Amino acid sequence: DIVMTQSPDSLAVSLGERATINCRSSQTILYSSNNKNYLAWYQQKPGQPPKVLISWASTRESGVPDRFSGSGSGTDFTLTISSLQAEDVAVYYCQQYYSIPRTFGQGTKLEIK
Amino acid sequence: EVHLVESGGGLVKPGESLRVSCAVSGFTFKDAWMNWVRQAPGKGLEWVGRIRSKSGGGTTDYAAPVKGRFTISRDDSKDTLYLQMISLKTEDTAVYYCTTDSDFLFQHWGPGTLVTVSS
Numbered sequence: 001d002i003v004m005t006q007s008p009d010s011l012a013v014s015l016g017e018r019a020t021i022n023c024r025s026s027q028t029i030l031y032s033s034n035n036k037n038y039l040a041w042y043q044q045k046p047g048q049p050p051k052v053l054i055s056w057a058s059t060r061e062s063g064v065p066d067r068f069s070g071s072g073s074g075t076d077f078t079l080t081i082s083s084l085q086a087e088d089v090a091v092y093y094c095q096q097y098y099s100i101p102r103t104f105g106q107g108t109k110l111e112i113k
Numbered sequence: 114e115v116h117l118v119e120s121g122g123g124l125v126k127p128g129e130s131l132r133v134s135c136a137v138s139g140f141t142f143k144d145a146w147m148n149w150v151r152q153a154p155g156k157g158l159e160w161v162g163r164i165r166s167k168s169g170g171g172t173t174d175y176a177a178p179v180k181g182r183f184t185i186s187r188d189d190s191k192d193t194l195y196l197q198m199i200s201l202k203t204e205d206t207a208v209y210y211c212t213t214d215s216d217f218l219f220q221h222w223g224p225g226t227l228v229t230v231s232s
Contacts, residue, residue, distance in 0.1 A: 001177075040218055042158075049210055049222035050158065093158055097217040101176045102148075102160040 002026050002096050006105035012113040019081040021108045023072075023094035030074050031098065038098035041070055041079045044107075045090045053092075054079065086112065115139040115221045117211050122226030129201055133226050135194040135211030140221075143167060143189040146214035149196050151207035152225070159207075161185075161196070163214060178204075201230045 003026040013019040029038045037057035042050040052061050054070035057077055067082045081088055089112060094105040121133035135147070146169060149161035162175040164185045173185050184197040194211050208225040215221075 038217065042219070044158075049225060050219070051222075052218050052220060055216075055218050095158075095219075100163075100174050102163075104158045104160070107157045 001101055002029065002099060002103050004094055004096055004103050004105040006092075006094060006108050008108060009106065010109040010111065012111045013081075013084045014113045015086065016083050017113075019084050019088070019110055021079045021092050021094075021110070023077045023079070023105050025075045025077075025096055025098075028074050029096045029098040037073055037077070038096055039070075039072075039077055040095045040097065041068075042093045042095060042104075043088075043090045044093065050093065081110075084110075084112070115213070117213070117221055117223035119209060119211055119223045119226035122209065122228045124229045124231065125201055126232050127201060127203055127230055129230075130197070130199040131201065131228060132195055132197045133209055133228065135196075135223055137192050137194065137211075137213075140213070142187075142192040142194075147185075147187065147194045148212045148214050148219060149183075149185060149194075150210045150212055150219065150222075151205075152210070153204075153207045156207075161209070164194070198228070201228075203230050206230045 005024045007022045039057045041054040044050040053064050058070040069080050071078050091107045091109050093107050116138045119135045146165050148163040164173045182200045186195045210225045211223050212219040213221040
């Protein structure tokens with residue numbers, strides 16, 4: 001199974017500042033035949049199901065604000081929120097869809113400082 | 114608009130069985146691959162398993178902790194997904210979400226149904 005490890009476990013950032021969450025996979029999730037990274041980022045607010053923000057490591061889903069961006073390749077990935085807004089308080093998960101079983105990182109709790 | 118609603122959760126004792134359902138609307142269910150994902154109280158997300166569409170073979174895959182105890186099925190005539198759980202353990206306590214599987218992504222989610230396994 002591919003193990004996904006996020007850092008940090010929690011993060012407090014001031015409004016308007018940058019937030020950065022890291023995700024590492026235990027093996028590459030870059031599929032060489034199409035040069036795509038099989039990684040998604042999800043946002044989960046309290047009492048709600050998760051919502052997909054980013055697919056293919058760096059493609060923002062429709063309707064997701066452009067302050068959210070994803071980067072990385074192979075085994076190391078980053079989710080960046082360029083200017084934190086109050087509504088971004090949530091837990092963020094990375095997830096690989098390179099292989100079965102699908103696996104998630106343990107989550108990063110993002111709060112306002 | 115895509116809509117998924119889980120039902121059937123509740124309190125059961127260890128060793129008992131339970132079936133939860135997921136009714137969907139707003140998309141062509143028979144063509145959809147579907148997943149179950151669970152979340153223990155205060156914990157992270159855990160993939161449970163998936164079922165392919167009938168045209169995709171209709172086969173299933175499961176996470177190791179539930180393989181042999183959980184069965185995912187579908188009734189395309191009712192636009193409904195099922196998760197049959199037997200020999201439940203306390204560690205199966207979680208909110209169970211059904212999700213669509215669109216281009217590998219868990220695109221749409223239901224609000225979840227809570228299954229509590231406790232004596």
